[in-house]
Amino acid sequence: MPAGQAVPRGPRTSRFALRPDERRSLGFILPFVLIELALVAGPLALGFYYSFFKVEYFQLTSFRGLDNYWRVITSPMVLGSIGATAIFSIVALGLTLTVGMALAVHLERDSRWNVAVRAVALVPYVISMLVGSLLLRWIFSTDAGFMAVVLGPIGLGDHSVLANPGSAMAALVFNAVWRDSAFAMIVLLAGLKSIPPSLYDAARVDGAGAFYRFRRITLPLMRLSILIAVVRLLIHFVNVLTFSLILTGGGPNGATRTTGLALYELGFVEFKLGDANALAILVFLFNLILVAFNLLLFRERRRAP
Amino acid sequence: MTPGTRKSALLAGTILSLSMLAGVASAETTVTMWTFLDPNKTSPREVALKQMIADFEAANPDIKVKVEPQDFAQMPTKFFLGHQTGGNPDIVWIDAKNLSGLDTSGAGANLDELLINQWPQEDKDDYYAKASFDAAMFGGVHTALPLFNGGSMIYYRKDLLKEAGIDPASLTTWDAILEAAKKLTKDNDNDGRVDVWGFGMPLAPLKTESSPVYISLLEQPAALYTGECEIKLSSDLGVKGITYTADLITKHKVTPQDALVINVDDVTDQFIAGRYAISIGSMLRYSVIKGKAAFGADNFDIIKWPSWTGEKPGATPLSGWWVAAWKNSPHLPEAGKFLNYMLGKEGVGLWTTVGGQVPTRKSVLESPDFAGPQYDWVRLMVDAWGQTGYMDPPSCNTRTLQGALNEATARVVLDNLDPVEALKEAEAKFADAQ
Numbered sequence: 199m200p201a202g203q204a205v206p207r208g209p210r211t212s213r214f215a216l217r218p219d220e221r222r223s224l225g226f227i228l229p230f231v232l233i234e235l236a237l238v239a240g241p242l243a244l245g246f247y248y249s250f251f252k253v254e255y256f257q258l259t260s261f262r263g264l265d266n267y268w269r270v271i272t273s274p275m276v277l278g279s280i281g282a283t284a285i286f287s288i289v290a291l292g293l294t295l296t297v298g299m300a301l302a303v304h305l306e307r308d309s310r311w312n313v314a315v316r317a318v319a320l321v322p323y324v325i326s327m328l329v330g331s332l333l334l335r336w337i338f339s340t341d342a343g344f345m346a347v348v349l350g351p352i353g354l355g356d357h358s359v360l361a362n363p364g365s366a367m368a369a370l371v372f373n374a375v376w377r378d379s380a381f382a383m384i385v386l387l388a389g390l391k392s393i394p395p396s397l398y399d400a401a402r403v404d405g406a407g408a409f410y411r412f413r414r415i416t417l418p419l420m421r422l423s424i425l426i427a428v429v430r431l432l433i434h435f436v437n438v439l440t441f442s443l444i445l446t447g448g449g450p451n452g453a454t455r456t457t458g459l460a461l462y463e464l465g466f467v468e469f470k471l472g473d474a475n476a477l478a479i480l481v482f483l484f485n486l487i488l489v490a491f492n493l494l495l496f497r498e499r500r501r502a503p
Numbered sequence: 504m505t506p507g508t509r510k511s512a513l514l515a516g517t518i519l520s521l522s523m524l525a526g527v528a529s530a531e532t533t534v535t536m537w538t539f540l541d542p543n544k545t546s547p548r549e550v551a552l553k554q555m556i557a558d559f560e561a562a563n564p565d566i567k568v569k570v571e572p573q574d575f576a577q578m579p580t581k582f583f584l585g586h587q588t589g590g591n592p593d594i595v596w597i598d599a600k601n602l603s604g605l606d607t608s609g610a611g612a613n614l615d616e617l618l619i620n621q622w623p624q625e626d627k628d629d630y631y632a633k634a635s636f637d638a639a640m641f642g643g644v645h646t647a648l649p650l651f652n653g654g655s656m657i658y659y660r661k662d663l664l665k666e667a668g669i670d671p672a673s674l675t676t677w678d679a680i681l682e683a684a685k686k687l688t689k690d691n692d693n694d695g696r697v698d699v700w701g702f703g704m705p706l707a708p709l710k711t712e713s714s715p716v717y718i719s720l721l722e723q724p725a726a727l728y729t730g731e732c733e734i735k736l737s738s739d740l741g742v743k744g745i746t747y748t749a750d751l752i753t754k755h756k757v758t759p760q761d762a763l764v765i766n767v768d769d770v771t772d773q774f775i776a777g778r779y780a781i782s783i784g785s786m787l788r789y790s791v792i793k794g795k796a797a798f799g800a801d802n803f804d805i806i807k808w809p810s811w812t813g814e815k816p817g818a819t820p821l822s823g824w825w826v827a828a829w830k831n832s833p834h835l836p837e838a839g840k841f842l843n844y845m846l847g848k849e850g851v852g853l854w855t856t857v858g859g860q861v862p863t864r865k866s867v868l869e870s871p872d873f874a875g876p877q878y879d880w881v882r883l884m885v886d887a888w889g890q891t892g893y894m895d896p897p898s899c900n901t902r903t904l905q906g907a908l909n910e911a912t913a914r915v916v917l918d919n920l921d922p923v924e925a926l927k928e929a930e931a932k933f934a935d936a937q
Contacts, residue, residue, distance in 0.1 A: 255608035273935070340761045344698060356696060358760040363917060366764070381583040447709040450763040451913045455708075466580055467709065468903050468936045469604070 233320050243483070245475045248326055253471035266476035275475050276477060278452050279460035285367060285443075287435040294431055295424070297375055298382020303416070305383070306390050316383070323380035330377055331444035335360070338369050338445070363453030370454050375443045378434065389423025390416065422495060429492040434486060457481055464476035506577070532837045535592035537582065539575035551858030553711040558853075559844045561926060566837045576710070579604055582829075586610035587765055593838035597647055599895070600902045602639040602668045610638070611646030612828040616848075619645055619785040619837040629848075631865040631885065634894045646827055651860045653787040653823030655713035656805045656884065660798060661688055663699065663780040674806050674814040677715065677747055680781065684757035703755035703770050703782030704748070706912055708768035711817035712785055713820050715751075716807050716912060719744025721818030721893050732899035732937045737926035743811065745908075745922045749915040760801060762915045774803075787823065790859025797911055799890040805880050807887045809923035821889040821894045861885060900936045907932040 216224065250268055251258040270276050301319055305312040322330055338345050338359040344423070345359050357364045393416065401411050417424075439458035442448055448455035455463075461481065465474030508802040540546075542553035556568045571592060571875035573581065585591035586608050597605065605611030619627065630636040632652055639647035657674075664671055668687045674680055684701025691698040705712045719740045720727055729735045751758040765773070767785055774782040775795045784792070786805070793800045808817030826845065828838045842848050848867060855873070859886045862868045868885060895901040911925035911931070 255604040256587050257607055257609070259607075275932075340759055350597070358763075360762040361760040443709075446764055447707045447766060449708050449910070449913060451917050452708075452910065463709075463903075466577065467906070468900065470936070 221258075234239050245478055248471060249475035249479050251472050253475070256471065257468060262472060266472045267480070270477045270480065273473075275455070275463075276457070276460050279455045279457045282367070282453060282455055283436060283457045286370055286374070286454075289367075289380075289434060290371045290435050291428065291431050293371060293375045294352050294378050294382050295386075295427060297379040298386050298427065299424075301379060301383040301387035302390050302411070306387065316387075319383060320380045322377045327377065327440040328444060331373055333442055334369070334376070336447050345482040358380055360446055365450055366450060366454050370441050370445055373445055374435060374438070378431060382431065385427040385430070386420065386423055393419045393425075414471065426492070427496050429488055430497065433488045433492075436484065437481070438487070507509070510738060512702045518815045531567050532834050533569050534594065534834050534838050535569045535571055535840050536594040536596075536841075537578055538596045539573060539590045540570070540577060541572040542570050546889055547794060548854070548860065551853045552878075554857060555845060555853050558849070559841055560574040563840060565603040566840060570840055576898050583610055585832070586829070589831070591831070593829055593832040594842065595825055595827055595829065596650065597639075597825050599638065599825070599897070602825060603641075605646040605827055606641035606867060610827075610830055612830045612832065612835060612838075613798040614828065614842075616829060617835065618648075618843055627860050629864045629866050631868070632863070632888055632892065634892065635821055635823065635863070638894060639827070647825035648827075648842075649823060649863045651787060651823045651854065652757055652821060652844070652863055653785060653861075653890070654820045654884070654886075654888070655822075656782055656786045656819075656876065656887075657781060657808060658774055658784045658792065658803055658805055659781045660777075660779075661802050661804060667780075668914075671806055674781075674809060675816070676809050677719075677811055679813070680809050681747075681751070681755060681757070683752065683782060685755060685841075688757045689787035696757075696918050697759070697776065700759055700779050701781060702751055703765075703773060703779030704751070704758055704762045704786075704836045705765050705767045705770040705783065706748075706762045706854055706909045707764050707766040707769075708906040708913075710768060711909060712767040712770070712776065712783055713808075713905065714744075714783065714912065715748045715906060716741065716908045717820075717905055718817045719747070719811070721820070722810055724818065724893055726897065728899075732896070734904070734930060734933050736911075736930045736933070737923045740811075741926045742922045745912055745915055745926060748912050749922075752916055763909075763916065772785045773817075786861065789880065793859065801879055805883060807883065808891075816887055818891045818893045820885075821888055821892045841913055855881070904933055 214241070248258070250261060250263055251266075252260045253260055269407065301316075305316050305319075340346055340358045340361075346356075349357055357365070359369050396416050397419075398411055401415060406414070437458055441461055442454050442456045442459045443462065446454040448459045455478070458481075461474055461477050464470050464477060505835055518579055520569055527650060528906045536551075538552070540549045540552050543555060544548055556570070560567060575598070579597050580590055581597045582597070583604050591610065605805060606811060627636075629901060630649070632649070635649040635652055637645070638649070639645060657680075659674075660670075662663065664687070665685070667683070669683045669686065669755070674683055680702065686701070687699065688701035689699045690696060693803065704714055719737065719757075720738070723738075725738075725739075727734060752760055752762060762770075770782055771784055771788045771792065773779055774784060775792055775797060777797050789805070792803065796803060808819060810817040826842060828835060832838055846863075851862050851864045851867045852870075852872070855867055861881050864871075867873070868881065872915075895904070907929035911922075911929040914920040914925040914928065915922055
């Protein structure tokens with residue numbers, strides 16, 4: 199069959215019967231659907247079931263109904279973690295996008311230098327999250343790190359970055375920006391490269407400056423790439439555990455205890471698996487909203503000319 | 504088929520059958536074990552474990568022991584979950600805070616039937632810490648036995664104390680510790696930054712170790728639990744302890760504020776690096792510190808916990824690691840054999856001489872091998888447990904107690920919260936965890 203020619207679909211014999219091409223497609227998809235069902239839907243259903251019980255060491259000891267959900271949404275620890283997650287996610291998102299956009303715009307041209315810098319920018323993203331956070335933990339330590347060297351000249355040599363709620367949250371945000379700006383850069387770079395250069399040329403002929411071109415051409419045409427990066431990063435920041443677990447352990451004063459860490463503590467420190475599953479289901483529902491938003495964006499992109 | 508080929512086929516078949524029979528005759532059973540140690544590594548306990556396995560396998564050629572190293576924080580959880588899914592090892596190590604899980608999950612094998620009932624009475628009496636021996640006894644059945652007795656303790660640098668004219672034997676009260684810490688906190692290069700802190704504490708909410716607040720509360724352990732798993736932290740001793748701990752950071756500045764996010768691993772690393780003159784630490788890390796100390800392997804020692812009056816030492820928490828067998832193990836008898844070896848006098852001897860641990864058996868402790876001054880710290884620990892040993896009730900969820908106390912301390916340090924209020928918050932967290 200010549201390339202580009204449509205595959206013949208064949209007749210549909212009844213309403214539920216599959217055409218040959220649909221059967222072939224199903225054959226490709228089915229194994230992955232089954233894997234997804236086994237690894238995602240199964241545990242999810244089990245977690246949902248557990249969320250109605252008091253669970254001790256994986257034993258269902260008594261039925262609690264919605265009580266676990268009530269305990270979770272009224273728990274000071276969980277409420278505090280929602281606040282910390284909101285602050286962390288919003289600030290980290292804004293800064294990660296800004297740095298990612300700056301990198302993407304600056305490194306758009308495929309010169310050797312830019313390709314090399316892009317590779318370097320990707321290093322924090324490709325190394326293990328745990329290793330990266332451990333590295334930053336030591337950098338921020340007053341005794342062992344060189345933050346004291348940086349802060350010393352301005353009279354803050356003894357300031358403990360990780361032991362103060364404000365600066366600990368800043369360190370957490372720094373960890374996220376340091377690691378995930380590269381991801382934002384990749385997504386935004388893809389959007390940037392899809393803009394026809396002729397538009398910039400025409401704008402230049404019309405006397406438009408760099409800022410004007412960025413505001414009137416780059417930003418509007420990258421709208422979808424930016425939104426996709428926003429949703430993906432937001433899902434990541436809302437759920438991430440490693441940054442707070444390794445960098446601060448949720449301290450000081452619970453200032454950096456994110457929802458992911460609260461979930462971890464409920465489940466694997468306190469072993470309150472009923473409560474932990476109730477919280478997990480609530481976080482999952484929030485994620486569903488974000489995923490639905492992401493799907494809508496993709497649909498919009500398909501419709502775009 | 505020609506007669507020649509028939510003969511060859513017969514011969515080949517006979518050889519094959521014989522080799523299969525030989526294979527069956529020499530079939531090995533592999534006993535798997537989950538521990539946080541990796542026998543391929545070189546820390547003292549790992550070397551001891553490697554030697555123990557080699558010795559056991561030499562004595563029992565039909566049993567192989569396979570170690571699957573695990574993250575120590577996740578290991579008990581995985582084991583309790585594995586009981587449901589059927590993916591458990593034959594043997595697992597369990598920490599003090601998770602012993603009750605063996606009963607609740609039903610995963611722990613009956614060690615009385617497997618081992619203890621075969622022991623002579625003197626073997627049972629050989630465990631000097633009865634609380635530790637019976638810690639995992641539920642419904643009259645032992646589900647785990649102590650492998651290492653552990654606990655927190657106070658480490659100090661010999662050279663720095665000598666230089667400051669401080670006799671370690673005088674550090675029997677919290678006030679004496681404070682005065683010593685003041686003398687020992689130093690900015691050696693006059694750059695305005697402290698180089699050696701007087702007193703190190705791990706006060707992070709996770710991966711905790713005993714703090715002065717907790718030890719202070721244990722001066723009256725009977726008053727700590729007011730009912731079954733109900734706790735009273737906002738007592739006079741609690742307030743005294745939390746105020747003292749916070750003041751070490753804010754008022755006396757002998758402990759860095761970083762302590763609020765430093766966990767038990769960090770505090771050990773910092774002590775090894777020479778950043779603390781005196782420091783709280785886990786006794787189980789003694790051999791690690793000895794192997795890595797930047798200031799010399801013989802240049803540190805331990806003291807008993809201080810108390811407010813100094814009349815007797817502060818409470819000595821008893822924790823450590825226990826070992827259990829999986830109830831549904833297909834190799835329970837073989838697992839029992841290895842447990843017997845690991846917990847026997849030979850095994851305990853190796854844990855102590857090579858692994859640098861405090862022996863769990865009296866006979867090992869009293870043997871001539873342990874008469875030398877290098878084991879003074881072992882005798883000191885055993886003596887402390889004998890005087891003021893304390894073990895959290897295994898039936899209560901005490902996993903978050905120290906974390907809650909550390910968060911209460913952070914509330915006092917950072918928010919200037921009233922100590923009573925901070926401790927009441929910790930009480931509420933403890934109650935919520937039950």
